[in-house]
Amino acid sequence: MRTQPLKVALLGCGVVGSEVARIMTTHATDLAARIGAPIELAGVAVRRGGRERAGIDPALITTDAVELVKRDDVDVVVEVIGGIEPARGLILSAMEHGASVVSANKALLAEDGSTLHAAAAKHGVDLYYEAAVAGAIPLLRPLRESLAGDKVERVLGIVNGTTNFILDRMDSTGAGFAEALDEATALGYAEADPTADIEGFDAAAKAAILAGLAFHTRVTAADVYREGITEVSAADVASAKAMDCVVKLLAICERGADGQSVSARVHPAMIPRSHPLASVREAYNAVFVESEAAGQLMFYGPGAGGAPTASAVLGDLVAVCRNKLSGATGPGESAYAALTPQPVGIARTRYHLSLDVADRAGVLAQVAAVFAQHDVSIDTVRQQGRDGDATLVIVTHTATDAALAATVADLRGMDIVRDIAGIMRVEGE
Amino acid sequence: MRTQPLKVALLGCGVVGSEVARIMTTHATDLAARIGAPIELAGVAVRRGGRERAGIDPALITTDAVELVKRDDVDVVVEVIGGIEPARGLILSAMEHGASVVSANKALLAEDGSTLHAAAAKHGVDLYYEAAVAGAIPLLRPLRESLAGDKVERVLGIVNGTTNFILDRMDSTGAGFAEALDEATALGYAEADPTADIEGFDAAAKAAILAGLAFHTRVTAADVYREGITEVSAADVASAKAMDCVVKLLAICERGADGQSVSARVHPAMIPRSHPLASVREAYNAVFVESEAAGQLMFYGPGAGGAPTASAVLGDLVAVCRNKLSGATGPGESAYAALTPQPVGIARTRYHLSLDVADRAGVLAQVAAVFAQHDVSIDTVRQQGRDGDATLVIVTHTATDAALAATVADLRGMDIVRDIAGIMRVEGE
Known part of the structure; x- marks a missing residue:
């Protein structure tokens, strides 16, 4: 085993970032054994300094992310700040300076993933982002790698925990949307501004990423048809019940019947109570993948939260570090199929x-x-x-x-x- | 893209092998785009020649597997013949001659995986075997890679389709074991000699592989406590029903409470009908993985069959070919934790x-x-x-x-x- 540590710069130290730092410390021996070299934090960029962060050496904290990602000694940058900017600029700068990147940023990957992939390819570094979709559930690696020899026909799933919690409550208690949202907010399942979740923007970004990987095609969030759950009423949920169905917010990515197109959409839908997705309760996520040879696969688990998301980030971090040590990079963007994203009318x-x-x-x-x-x-x-x-x-x-x-x-x-x-x-x- | 093809030697041309050959031909363009180079069959080793194989150039068929794996122009050997010998000898010879190996051989991996891993490391080649456990379900790659930054506590699942089909029939029709086995045989879910399935040997081999990967420890089939389902009676299934339970053959791998041991066992068990594994019907497989950060994950899909198993083989084949092109190898054996396999009494x-x-x-x-x-x-x-x-x-x-x-x-x-x-x-x- 190499004794010289690989250095990791962490951008963001919120719910996910602090958990990533914690696991890096508490599981250092295991991580070193699995990677083949120890890893250590080179620095942690935060928006506002001056506050103590449990378990993190205060000397590592900086408010200057721009400088941190440029440092020569940084091997990998972990980006968990979210949003388009400054995340994109920081990632591009990190790659330019030779660092591989692990990101949990679904919005950025869905809006401009191809720019990031192109930069990674140009600079010979890795870009991994398992945590961007469905939290801890290994889903992107299976799509990118395990199913690389198969032909995916359809991806259908529940990829937003907040809306699933709300719809689950409406189903089990008969509550209206507003009441269920209040409960989700009180319990910490919904953010103070819940727009991204309840209007389906979060799920649409994930659908774009899933469609791109599943169909080897560039799909952006703008290509995804989107309806949120704010119009779902207690009467709709009761109607569904009368049909022995339940209302779920689904993300659906499909290959067109012509073989040359792909559609991605996010909207509430009634599904039969006997369908495996119907029993996905509270804030859990689950995704079905239908492919030609493998048939129907399902992946289920916690879709969000600090520790589950950190698990996905750490898995990517181990892979990226192994690649660094062997001088190789993992699979890059695969968009050769260049299918045409279709409007939902199709x-x-x-x-x-x-x-x-x-x-x-x-x-x-x-x-x-x-x-x-x-x-x-x-x-x-x-x-x-x-x-x-x-x-x-x-x-x-x-x-x-x-x-x-x-x-x-x-x-x-x-x-x-x-x-x-x-x-x-x-x-x- | 490289135009010179990577050459694949196929050992075995039964249900799985013929499907691998078929997909390699029908999906050649996609596979080439995903790998970065075309792949083509160098030869197909069969036990008895002289028979036509649909879609395979007769000139490629050989009964001399020993010669085939030694050929200089072979980049990857796909082994789907099963059993210990001659599979082990052929795989070791292939590695010695510089070929990476994709195998679906659970019995061999469970009995002597470390010998194969050591040979792969020595000769700088890959050894991938996703198809050895749970057919098409991406399970080994998630364990080996996605969860590489997490601490797995427990793996619990249904990993044998034949026994699940039999128990499912006993549950739904009230049939006894012998009657349900007859039905499974008639429908092609059970082999003429069903011993490996019904006595739990197949599931035990898979449990050994899962435990090894989950706990970064060498676990062989001999370390796995094993009970089959031949003693499960209609009365047991009825007793389970009375408790609102269902009988399943489970594979369970657990970290010991002392943190230094691991146990792996395969036996029938009653589980509550509300448990997600209870609704796994017919010949499907499903596996729960519980880990410290990710929480509880579930993977579900077809556990056997030509096409599903071929999907897993092809996914590995793409990965191994990519590695060949980049001059790297994927993750090797990870047994550093060296936990002690415990007898089931613990x-x-x-x-x-x-x-x-x-x-x-x-x-x-x-x-x-x-x-x-x-x-x-x-x-x-x-x-x-x-x-x-x-x-x-x-x-x-x-x-x-x-x-x-x-x-x-x-x-x-x-x-x-x-x-x-x-x-x-x-x-x-």
């Missing part, structure tokens, strides 16, 4: 709709005619009468988003249709 | 027992006293009377195997105990 799913209609003869026939006109085939209709009005709960066979939107627009123009509610995709069958 | 589990006893006053007190004498604490007792006899269904708190065995021996010596049946471990709580 994706085919089933839909659930709840229509308030006038309760008179011939209504169902008229409504059904509108669906037929747009080539949207109806799977089931449940009719509930109520004082002159009636509710039609309709589940369609698979149809495109565009066809469904056109159907809904026509339905809204009909006298006999008083209201349309509970429009939600149905997945997992 | 492992602590809960037990289910069903006692036929004389139905008279004071029996429960006498039985309970025997348990107490051996420090086996009783969790629940259910008493069912029946014509002068009674049945006591007892579930204990955690106890060692040794303590339970001593308790059972004493119980058997008691006049009031007519029979002891349904002794089974209870896990997953």
Whole structure:
């Protein structure tokens, strides 16, 4: 074993960063044995200095991240500050100065991963980011490496813990969205500003990263169709229950039927209670990967939190350090397939709709005619009468988003249709 | 991209080998793009020649595996013949001649993995074997690499599809073991000689490999405590049902409480129906990994079959070829922790027992006293009377195997105990 330590610069010392530093110290002997050389902190960049950090030598703390990443003695930079800037500039500077990079930054990877990959390739360093998607769950390495000899057809999963916690509460207690969000905030599952989670931005960034790896194609967050969960009502959740379904925020990445395109989308959907994703409770994550030879695989675990995310960061750190010692680099960007990201209108799913209609003869026939006109085939209709009005709960066979939107627009123009509610995709069958 | 192809020698052309050859041909363009060079078959060694193999150039077929692995132009040898010899000799010869090896051979890896790893290190080549455990499920790479910065505490899973199919049928149809085995054989889930599966040898080999990787320690199949499922009766499955449990053949690898030992065991156990492993049906596999920072992770998928196993082989093949091109090797054996494999008597589990006893006053007190004498604490007792006899269904708190065995021996010596049946471990709580 080499005795000269590899030096690690840590950018950020919040929930994840402090846990990374802690494990590096408490598990130093194991990490050295697994890497083939000891590792030690070269410095820890924080936004505001002057505060003590448990277990970290105060001499290592700096507020000058720009200088830290340029240091000659830094072998690896671990970036856990998040956001686009200054993270991107720091990572690019680190690579230029010969350091490999481990990042947990989903927003940056989803927005501009190819710039980072190009810089890594140019400077002959590594870029690893397992922690960016689904926390501790080994998912990117399996996609990048284990399935490198297979053809992935579809990735479908729950990749945001905050929204899963909220939807789980709505399902188990009957609470509305606002009430469940309050509980998530009180318990620390939602941030003070929960926008990135509840509007689906976080899940969309992860979907972009997953789609890119799964289909060997550049996919950015802007390519991902996105709907959050703020419009999901207690009535929607109850409707799902009546169908023996549960509402989940899903990230879905699919190869197009033409073989030349890919679609990535994030939206709430009803899935049958018998589907394995239905039993993913609280803030857990789970991802299905369907591929040609392997069939259906599932990966499940904690999707966030300091220690789980640190586990993923440390796994990458060990790999990157091993590569440094052997003078090699791991797999770089693989975007050779260059499939075309498709708008969501192309994706085919089933839909659930709840229509308030006038309760008179011939209504169902008229409504059904509108669906037929747009080539949207109806799977089931449940009719509930109520004082002159009636509710039609309709589940369609698979149809495109565009066809469904056109159907809904026509339905809204009909006298006999008083209201349309509970429009939600149905997945997992 | 390099235009000169990397050459692959395939040992074995059965269910898995023919699928590997097929994917290498049909997905040649994708594989080349992912590796950075084309790959092509250098030769395919089979036991008996003269038969046509779909999609394989007859000129590539040879019955002389010994010569094939020595060829100078072979970069990688894929071994899918299984068993100890001639597989071991061929792999060692291949490494000596500079080829990296991808193997799906669980029996060999579990019996003598360290010899193979040592040869790989000596000759500067790779040894990858993802397909040896849990088929297509990416499990070894996550353990070897993703969790390399974490501390694994426990691995618990269903790693044999044949026995899971049999137990699943016994549970869902009430069939006995023999009847369910017949069905498994008829459907191709069990081999003509099912010994390796039903006696737990296959699962024990996988447990040894998992324990070795999880705990950075050498563990061989001989270190694994093993019980098969041939003694599991319809009555046991019914007893489990009455407790809202299901019987599964589990592989369990645990770090000892002393931190210096490791235990690996394979045996049938009752697990609660609410446990995620309880819903693993038919021939599927699923493995839980519990580690200090990541928490509880689960990996699920098809555990066997030609295409799924080929997917794992191809993933390794891509990795090994990439390493060849970059002049590096992947992670080798990691056995630095050198924990002591412990006999199963040390492992602590809960037990289910069903006692036929004389139905008279004071029996429960006498039985309970025997348990107490051996420090086996009783969790629940259910008493069912029946014509002068009674049945006591007892579930204990955690106890060692040794303590339970001593308790059972004493119980058997008691006049009031007519029979002891349904002794089974209870896990997953």
